[in-house]
Each structure stands twice: as structure tokens, then as C-alpha cells.
Amino acid sequence: MKFNIQYSRHFTKLMVWPLSMALVISSCSKTVDEPAAGVNTPSSLDANAGSWKPYILSSSSEIAVAEPKDIASDYYKAELKKLKETADAVTPQQRDQVNYWGAGAVYRWNEIARELAARYNTPPASTPDGKYPLPDAANPLQDPKFPFANPPYTARMLAYLSVAQYDALVSAWNYKFKYKRKAPAQNDQSIKTLLPLTDLPSYPSEDAVVAEASVVVLKAMFPGEIPYLEAKLAEHKNSRLWAGMNVESDIVAGSDLGKAVGAKVMARAKTDGMSAANNQAKTAEMIAKAKTLGVTEPWISQETPKRPPMLPTYGFVKPWNFGEATVPTLRPQAPPVIGSPAFKKDMDELLEIAKNQTREQARIASFWSDGVGSYTPPGHWNRKAAALCHQNKFSEVRTARAMALLGTTMQDAGICCWDAKFYYYYPRPNQMNSKIKTSVGLPNFPSYTSGHSTFSGAAAEVLAHLFPSNKGELDAMASEASISRIYGLIHYRFDCEAGLSAGHKIGAYAVARAKADGAE
Numbered sequence: 001m002k003f004n005i006q007y008s009r010h011f012t013k014l015m016v017w018p019l020s021m022a023l024v025i026s027s028c029s030k031t032v033d034e035p036a037a038g039v040n041t042p043s044s045l046d047a048n049a050g051s052w053k054p055y056i057l058s059s060s061s062e063i064a065v066a067e068p069k070d071i072a073s074d075y076y077k078a079e080l081k082k083l084k085e086t087a088d089a090v091t092p093q094q095r096d097q098v099n100y101w102g103a104g105a106v107y108r109w110n111e112i113a114r115e116l117a118a119r120y121n122t123p124p125a126s127t128p129d130g131k132y133p134l135p136d137a138a139n140p141l142q143d144p145k146f147p148f149a150n151p152p153y154t155a156r157m158l159a160y161l162s163v164a165q166y167d168a169l170v171s172a173w174n175y176k177f178k179y180k181r182k183a184p185a186q187n188d189q190s191i192k193t194l195l196p197l198t199d200l201p202s203y204p205s206e207d208a209v210v211a212e213a214s215v216v217v218l219k220a221m222f223p224g225e226i227p228y229l230e231a232k233l234a235e236h237k238n239s240r241l242w243a244g245m246n247v248e249s250d251i252v253a254g255s256d257l258g259k260a261v262g263a264k265v266m267a268r269a270k271t272d273g274m275s276a277a278n279n280q281a282k283t284a285e286m287i288a289k290a291k292t293l294g295v296t297e298p299w300i301s302q303e304t305p306k307r308p309p310m311l312p313t314y315g316f317v318k319p320w321n322f323g324e325a326t327v328p329t330l331r332p333q334a335p336p337v338i339g340s341p342a343f344k345k346d347m348d349e350l351l352e353i354a355k356n357q358t359r360e361q362a363r364i365a366s367f368w369s370d371g372v373g374s375y376t377p378p379g380h381w382n383r384k385a386a387a388l389c390h391q392n393k394f395s396e397v398r399t400a401r402a403m404a405l406l407g408t409t410m411q412d413a414g415i416c417c418w419d420a421k422f423y424y425y426y427p428r429p430n431q432m433n434s435k436i437k438t439s440v441g442l443p444n445f446p447s448y449t450s451g452h453s454t455f456s457g458a459a460a461e462v463l464a465h466l467f468p469s470n471k472g473e474l475d476a477m478a479s480e481a482s483i484s485r486i487y488g489l490i491h492y493r494f495d496c497e498a499g500l501s502a503g504h505k506i507g508a509y510a511v512a513r514a515k516a517d518g519a520e
Contacts, residue, residue, distance in 0.1 A: 039102035041196050043393040046519075050174030052397075053517040054167040055320070055404065056265050060174035063260045065253055068181050068203045079247035080188045087192055087244035094242040098194045101239040105210035106165050106399045107386050112232065113161050113214075114375040114382060116222050120149035121372055123307075123444070130305035134278070140224035147221065151370075151451055152277070152314045155378040155407075155414040157221045159320060160269055161214060162407035166400040168213040168261040169206060172254065173397050176201040184247050194243040205246045206396045208254030209261075211236040216262025220269065272318040279313040283422075286312065290425035296338050297432070298425040299446040310445045315419030320408035321509035330416050330505055332498040335426050335448040346492040350429050354436050354489055362439065365488035368452060368481045369440035377452050377481070378410040381459035384477070388467050401519055405462050409510035413458035413503055414451070420502070421446040429492060440488040449499035450491045453482035457503020458510075465511045478503070 050060045057063070069075045090098070101108055124132050124144035135146035147153055181203035185191040200206075215233045219226050237255065240246040246254075287298045301307045318324060336342035353361065370377045385406045389399040426448035430436045443451075460478035464471040482500045485491040514520065 037103040040104040042395040046395045049397040055163045060171045065175040090242045098239045098243040105207045109214035114379045117149040117154040117375040151376040152414045154376045155410040159407040159411040161217045162403040164213040164265040166404035168209045169397040169400045172209045191244045203250045205250040205254035208251045209258040212255045212258025213262040277311045277314040299427045319412045361487040364484045368484035371441040377455040405510045409458045413454045417454040438489045450495040453496045453499030454503040456481035457500040458507035461504045461507025
């Protein structure tokens with residue numbers, strides 16, 4: 001099918017009006033510096049995407065979408081008339097919102113998710129009696145707030161978000177090209193559009209599909225943000241009417257489909273083992289096992305009062321791109337024996353950095369710290385992937401595919417890393433030598449292997465496959481993220497090297513899926 005982009009005079013005016021990023025997440029007290037993004041103009045329709053392999057759905061037709069009313073019907077003509085009236089009456093504020101959402105539905109909902117992760121990435125404080133209360137999903141806004149969006153939580157959240165978006169769009173593409181309803185402005189040329197007009201069929205609305213699927217996931221992950229998410233949902237769907245891009249029946253069909261897909265995706269979340277990921281009763285057994293492996297001084301919390309380890313059984317959560325039995329096979333070999341020459345070599349390196357850290361080392365450590373109040377390493381890579389999709393003018397469905405491949409491998413990386421951490425229970429450098437003072441926070445879990453390194457190796461593997469011309473840049477980013485943990489005095493070099501290597505192996509499973517999903 002020919003891919004035409006038609007620009008109305010209203011759209012060309014919008015393109016020179018950058019939207020203030022203050023509109024992005026008005027409810028969040030914690031914010032991150034997100035780059036401004038212009039309206040996306042996809043370079044391809046990806047007309048065959050309805051045949052791509054979904055993650056949760058059995059096929060793109062599993063959830064039925066009814067055939068739309070004929071364009072010659074009085075019903076549809078009335079919809080066109082109402083849409084024209086709406087588009088003609090658009091306000092300056094509505095134009096700004098159209099432009100904001102015009103950057104891409106997948107792009108914006110991932111941005112919103114990262115902002116929420118940053119806002120909720122705060123560990124519970126201790127009570128006067130020296131205990132650490134757990135966040136309560138039933139009372140998400142009480143202290144401590146639910147969730148504590150640490151790296152494993154954020155990785156899982158982004159995985160479910162991206163899978164819901166992708167499966168919903170694959171299904172939407174199936175029905176778009178089955179029913180082939182043209183965009184409203186192609187059926188009534190008097191309708192003025194505020195966004196690029198293409199030959200992509202309008203029913204069901206891709207924006208409504210993404211919005212509803214995203215909100216189903218994000219409401220479950222951030223239950224204290226339901227009013228805010230519902231407001232963004234309404235704004236997003238209305239923006240398609242204000243822009244003259246969809247009639248109401250396009251939006252309704254997309255909404256129903258998105259909600260149905262989101263519910264199916266979240267049904268998996270209820271049975272993936274996350275509810276048992278903080279089983280503190282298992283730690284004594286884990287420590288005893290580590291001692292049999294030669295770890296003479298297992299990790300202990302260096303906080304006062306001592307904080308229980310973060311999600312010690314997250315390594316048993318269900319992965320995406322391989323089965324649970326594969327997780328132990330991806331576990332790196334044992335770290336050096338404490339006190340051995342290999343251990344001493346890497347400890348001496350840290351002691352030297354502690355005494356003579358350079359400005360460049362400090363800059364790298366800070367840039368990649370991704371600690372409390374940030375959207376964590378998985379969010380860092382999610383942002384990079386979204387930017388690459390936007391720069392390369394990916395369609396909505398191809399963007400969702402890229403984010404799902406990355407999102408699932410990020411959670412797989414977290415699962416495998418936490419498996420290794422609590423299998424070996426290896427002590428942090430500052431536990432072994434008080435002269436080593438961390439400059440970027442004090443992680444509350446064992447040292448081997450490095451989470452930053454594992455996440456980054458997996459991300460670079462996937463993104464280099466999707467964006468081969470950026471492979472050098474992506475590999476360099478992953479290496480810098482890994483070594484930043486040495487410069488920050490968080491990890492031994494062997495933690496980072498093993499983690500980076502494991503991450504690449506984990507990412508290879510997502511690459512294998514990509515090669516077989518029908519999109520290449």
C-alpha cells in the first residue's frame with residue numbers, strides 16, 4: 001500500500017510550537033529531564049504487522065473486533081459531522097495536547113511510566129523500633145508508598161507495559177487491514193487534521209488501543225496514581241478527536257480492544273511469582289548454600305539498622321524469553337575466593353580509585369548511578385530505545401515491538417542477576433574494607449553480579465540487533481554503564497565483567513525471538 005503523508009495548514013503551524021515538558025507529568029513531585037519530542041512521522045505502515053507473533057495472545061484475532069459501520073451509512077456520516085465540528089472548535093491548549101501525543105502513543109506512555117518509576121523509587125525508612133515496614137498495595141499512598149519502584153520492580157513494570165502495547169497493536173493492525181476503513185479526512189476532505197495524514201486505516205484507533213492497554217497495566221503497578229492515569233487516558237483519546245484523526249467509533253473499538261488485551265496480559269502478572277519475590281525466610285538457606293560454595297563472609301546489610309535484602313527470591317519470577325529451567329544455566333561461574341590473588345587484585349583497584357578518583361570517573365559514576373529517585377537502569381535503557389525508535393521514524397507497532405523486546409529482556413536480566421546475587425551471596429567491597437566509601441548510594445543486596453552490567457549487556461544486545469548502525473554506540477554505553485559501578489566503588493571488576501557477559505547472553509534470547517516473530 002502506498003504511504004502518503006498529507007500535511008494540513010494546521011499541522012504545519014503546530015510543528016513550530018514546542019510543547020512545554022511541564023505538561024508531561026504534572027502529578028509527579030519527582031521529575032526527570034526528558035528531551036522534547038516532535039510529532040512522529042512513520043516511514044512505513046508495516047501493513048503486515050497483524051501477522052507478527054504476539055507474546056500473550058494466541059493470535060492477532062483472538063479478541064474479536066466487530067466490523068465498523070459502512071462509510072455510506074447515516075451513522076458514520078453523523079460521526080464525520082461531529083468530528084468536523086470538534087476539530088473546527090479546537091482551542092490552543094488542545095492543540096498543544098495534540099502535539100504532545102503526536103510524538104507517539106507508545107513513546108508517551110513509556111515516558112509516563114518512567115516518570116512514575118522515578119517518583120516511586122524510594123526505599124522505606126526505618127521506624128523508631130528499627131524495623132522497615134513494607135509498602136501496602138491496598139493503601140498505596142500511605143507511608144511507605146506502594147510500590148517501591150526499585151530496578152527489579154521497574155523492569156517488570158516496563159516489561160508488562162510494553163508487551164500489552166505490542167500485543168494490542170498487533171491485534172489492532174490485523175483488524176485495520178481487514179476492515180480497511182480510511183481515515184476520516186480521506187472520507188470527508190473538509191475535515192482539517194492537526195497531525196500527518198497517512199494511508200493507515202483508522203479503525204480501530206491505534207492510539208486508543210495503546211492508551212487503554214497501558215492504563216490497565218499502570219493502574220495495577222501504581223494504584224495510587226489511578227486518577228492521574230485516567231486523566232491522561234481521557235486527554236490522549238480526546239486528542240485524536242481534536243486532531244481530526246479518528247471518529248468516535250474508531251476510539252471506542254480501540255478502547256475495548258486495548259482493555260481486553262491489557263486484562264489478558266495482567267492475568268499473567270498475577271501468576272508470575274512476583275508475589276513471592278520478597279521471601280525473607282529463604283535467606284538463611286541461601287547463606288548456608290553460599291558458604292558451601294566457598295563464600296566465607298556472606299553479604300550483610302551495611303545500614304543501621306540493618307535492612308532486609310531487596311527481593312531475595314526475585315530470581316524465581318517467571319522470565320519471558322526462556323523458561324525457568326534456563327535461569328540457572330545462565331548463572332556465571334563462581335566469583336573469586338575471598339582473599340585470593342584475583343580478589344586482591346580487584347580490591348586494590350578499588351582502593352586506588354577511592355584515594356585518587358578522577359573527575360571523569362566521578363562523572364561516569366554519577367551519570368549511570370540510576371539510584372533512588374531515578375527510573376533505574378531499566379528505565380535508562382527504555383528511554384534510549386524510545387529515542388531510537390522516534391529518530392528512526394518507526395510506526396507505532398514497530399516501536400511497540402522494539403520496546404517489548406527490550407522490556408522483556410530487561411526483566412529477564414533482572415531475574416538472572418538476582419538469581420546469581422542470592423546464589424553466591426557475595427559481600428560488597430565496602431563490607432570487606434572500610435576505606436571504600438561508595439559515592440552513588442548503598443545497594444541493599446549482594447554484590448556478584450552487577451545489576452547495571454547485566455541490564456546494560458542485555459539491552460545493548462537487543463538494541464544493536466534492532467539498530468545495527470548504532471551498535472558501536474550501544475556497546476560503548478553498556479561498557480560505560482558497567483565500569484561506572486567500579487568508579488562508584490559499588491562493585492569489583494569481576495562483578496561487572498561477569499554481569500556484562502551474562503547480559504549479552506540473556507539478550508541473545510530476545511534477539512532469537514525477534515528473528516522469528518515475522519517482523520524482519
